Amino acid sequence: MSLPCTDITPFVDRRRRLLAQMHAAGGGIAVLSTAPQAERNHDAEYPYRHDSDFYYLTGFIEPEAWLVLVAGTTDRAILFCRAKNPEHEIWEGFRCGPDEAIARYAFDEAYAIDQLDTLLPALLLDQSVLYRPFAAAGSAQRKLRRWLAQAEQQGRGRRQPPAHIQDLRPVLAEMRVIKDASEIATMRQAARISAGAHARAMRAARPGLHEYQLEAELLYEFRRHGAQAPAYPSIVAAGANACVLHYAAGDTVLRDGDLVLIDAGCEYDSYASDITRTFPANGRFTGPQRALYDLTVAAQQAAVQATAPGRCWNDSHEAAVRVLAQGMLDEGLLQGSLDGVLDSGAHTQFYMHRTGHWLGLDVHDVGDYRQGAPSDAERPWRTLEAGMMLTIEPGIYVRAADDVPESFWNIGIRIEDDALVTAEGCELITRGVPVDAKEIEALMRE
Incomplete structure (x- = not known):
């Protein structure tokens, strides 16, 4: 060593x-x-x-x-x-x-x-x-x-x-919750390597491949650029598997018309990166896929805008949830009013996790999300500060069900980027791989 x-x-x-x-x-x-x-x-x-x-x-x-x-x-x-x-x-x-x-x-x-x-x-x-x-x-x-x-x-x-x-x-x-300059530099390199690996997997993807073959593309790109290991077991999920939040890359074959969700990041000099991208196996989004994909992009944008010094930790989650819930109503996945959906929690049928977590030496890094002593009954959410590193990762997961339009069945989408809180707001350090649907399709045509 x-x-x-x-x-x-x-x-x-x-x-x-x-x-x-x-x-x-x-x-x-x-x-x-x-x-x-x-x-x-x-x-x-x-x-x-x-x-x-x-x-x-x-x-x-x-x-x-x-x-x-x-x-x-x-x-x-x-x-x-x-x-x-x-x-x-x-x-x-x-x-x-x-x-x-x-x-x-x-x-x-x-x-x-x-x-x-x-x-x-x-x-x-x-x-x-x-x-x-x-x-x-x-x-x-x-x-x-x-x-x-x-x-x-x-x-x-x-x-x-x-x-x-x-x-x-x-x-x-x-x-550890506030990163110093050396940590930020290391995490930028981890982000660059991981973004390149996601882009490589997108270029390699096509119907007929197995999930584990895309995982191999990720691992190759990690190691050839000096990363020591994956930061966590890579998720490569085709079709309905994308609706399983912690799915492990298996032997499922990518089918024409499937979406593929990859949640993977390398560990570089002990620091983790964490990226999720979702893309069509054949390089072309269908109408229903594109509708939910663009909804998830909008939710992430809202969360990014709510991530800045002085904002509370939970602000980004609440911003993403409001956009997702309204989109679920617009697409007919839910019925009623926005306030009614949020109050009842009906949106959790399709979005059941938080919008982010701390990132650093551990992929789910240490640091309290609330302020005050743990014994306090009502602890307020923590205020963000420059130098914090976190993920922003909204998603939508639609399983087959009688009360769900069939055109949306088995669509699982998550978009995740690593965000550095700066003096002005936040910087997404993992945008070396595209998010926009048209840019993804263009990359896959290369």
Whole structure:
């Protein structure tokens, strides 16, 4: 494994910002492990992916690693990682090792992972607060409990381990919800790669192909441009499959007259992209398809206009829902008045999900959508700020039903773009692949 980026400055800055918050709260120690390796089946493991919070603070991508931050008279950033081992490196590849970790990642100290049991209990002594992730893997929780017990024994009543334990995840989530310049640059590259992959799939699509063949086009484009992996299992859904929200690419054959929905994005240097496009397998929208497609485009445009600093998180969803509900009435999918449809929730028969989510190191990234303490009964929606990254993804899904016009049966449409909140409004960073129906048809004729 090698260093995923050449500039370690953003990671050092994040550690300093976290330490500053710890100082403001009275000091303490933060302890965080990376993700464990997971066995796939006998003698084989899943491709390794580090913990997002751990990476956010370290830039370190090897397994079996722990970070310790001490907010004291002299701040200390300490890494515990695998020792150099030439024999293991023959089989498994490069290991950074403690000495190189200090030079590469700007830690104050670094030690071999087998020294963790010896050194950490002493580090816990005389600390007022222990910051740790409450939702960490069970093995990490058990180790922390053991180290706290060992620290208490070592203190012999004269020195004490932390009396107060605080969840580290919400603190890091608040930091992560506003992207810094390096994160935005990385996410722009992920967006460019993913947009190119969607365009490639559109050009390749034709009746007779299987869904998995279009998935292969996506994966090829991801990897050939340097993305490490898909950010999530790719959705490639033909015909009625597009009405299944989390459908996995299967072996269904694209038929003449079908729509194809692709929801796919790459992970580039640990950051996710997330794009959805819907297009006709034969390159030409039918009348009913085009009517619902243009409706979804209009709903997304309304949501984009409602996404800006000072607006509430839910404003974009409400804007999209109003456009979609009115369109459902206009097309005869629903009956009654707009206010009646919205009040009753009748539109959820055809649009049952939210219009977006946070995006970053995780495809459904961390960060609260509401303001105030979780215990508050009525928490207002969060106010958007410049530097936030989110998706805008309205859709409409019409399954076959007796009370639905047959011309609309089995039409599933979603349009999703990644949006950066800017000082002026928002910027869609995934428009390297077209959205306009005529532009999609033109691309598919190439």
